[in-house]
Structure formats: structure tokens, C-alpha cells
Amino acid sequence: MRLAPLDIYNKEFSRxxxxxHRGEVDSFLEEVARDYEALTRENVELRQQVEEMGKRLADYARLEESIRKAMVLAQSSADEARANARRESELIIQEARQEAARIQEQAHALVRQEEERGAKLREQRERFVLEFTALLRSHLAALENGTREDGESP
Structure with a gap:
């Protein structure tokens, strides 16, 4: 059983x-009891402080774990965001290439179309020139024939 300060105060010795010397013993016991009482209070206070520090340490450990988890989550989110950005940029590049290829194909088709149109226009021009030349020749021939016929008759 533990000794309490009151046990020291109330201790009776046989004579x-x-x-x-009874006065010296009583005086010494009183001093020991006071010191023991002070040490007991200090011990209680220190135990309370240790308990409080233990709680604070546990709180800090939980806080540290929360921060660690938050950092892991932030890193994971950053990695995921980078991966998403990379995928999105690759998709944008792929779509841009497809659009460029489509525009290029349209341009080639338009060039072919215009070349065909130009060829048709050249053909029409040549045909027109030939037909017009033939018409002019026939009119010239008719004029010449008409002039000859007019010259013979009077």
C-alpha cells in the first residue's frame, strides 16, 4: 500500500x-509530510501533463496522418490531372490532324474540280473557235460566192 501524506502526519510512535526527542521527531515528520505532499501534488500534475501531452501527441499524429493522406491525394490528383491533360492534348492534336487532312483533301478536291472546269472551258473555247472559224469561213465563202454571182449578172 502506498504511503499518503496524511499517514505521515498521523503516525504515532510508541514511547x-x-x-x-519527541519534538524533533514531530517536527521532522511534519517537514517530511509537507515535502511528501508537495511531491505527491507535483507527481499528479506531472502525470496530468504527461497524459495531456500524450493526447496532444496523438492529435499531432492524427494531424500528420491527415496531412500525409492529403498530400498523397493531392499528388494522385495532380498525376491524374496531368494524365487527363496529356490525353486531352493528344486527342486535340489527333482531331487537329484529322481536320487538317480533311481540309487538305477538300483543297485537293477543289483543285481537281477547278482543273477539270478549266479543261472543260479550254475545250469549249477550242470548240467555239473551231465552230466560229468554220462559220466565218462559210460566211466568207458565201460572200465570195455571192460576189461572184453578182459580178456575172448585170
Whole structure:
């Protein structure tokens, strides 16, 4: 059983002949009891402080774990965001290439179309020139024939 300060205050010694001086013993016991009481209070306070520090340490450990998890989550989110951005940029590039290929194909088709149109126009021009030349020749021939016929008759 643990000794309490009150046990020291209330301790009674039996009397013996030529024993210790009672006043000195009582005075010393009182001093020991006061010191013991102070040490007991200090011990209680220190235990409370240790308990409080233990709680704070546990709180800090939980906080540290929360921060660690948040950092892991932030890193994971950043990695995922980078991966998404990379995928999105690759998709944009792919779509841009497809659009460029489509525009290029349209341009080639338009060039072919215009070349065909130009060829048809050249053909029409040549045909027109040939037909017009033939018409002019026939009119010239008719004029010449008409002039000859007019010259013979009067």
C-alpha cells in the first residue's frame, strides 16, 4: 500500500525510555509530510501533463496522418490531372490532324474540280473557235460566192 501524506502526519510512535526527542521527531515528520505532499501534488500534475501531452501527441499524429493522406491525394490528383491533360492534348492534336487532312483533301478536291472546269472551258473555247472559224469561213465563202454571182449578172 502506498504511503499518503496524511499517514505521515498521523503516525504515532510508541514511547521508549531514552528514545528520540519527541519534538524533533514531530517536527521532522511534519517537514517530511509537507515535502511528501508537495511531491505527491507535483507527481499528479506531472502525470496530468504527461497524459495531456500524450493526447496532444496523438492529435499531432492524427494531424500528420491527415496531412500525409492529403498530400498523397493531392499528388494522385495532380498525376491524374496531368494524365487527363496529356490525353486531352493528344486527342486535340489527333482531331487537329484529322481536320487538317480533311481540309487538305477538300483543297485537293477543289483543285481537281477547278482543273477539270478549266479543261472543260479550254475545250469549249477550242470548240467555239473551231465552230466560229468554220462559220466565218462559210460566211466568207458565201460572200465570195455571192460576189461572184453578182459580178456575172448585170
Amino acid at each position: 521508549a525510555f531514552s528514545g528520540y
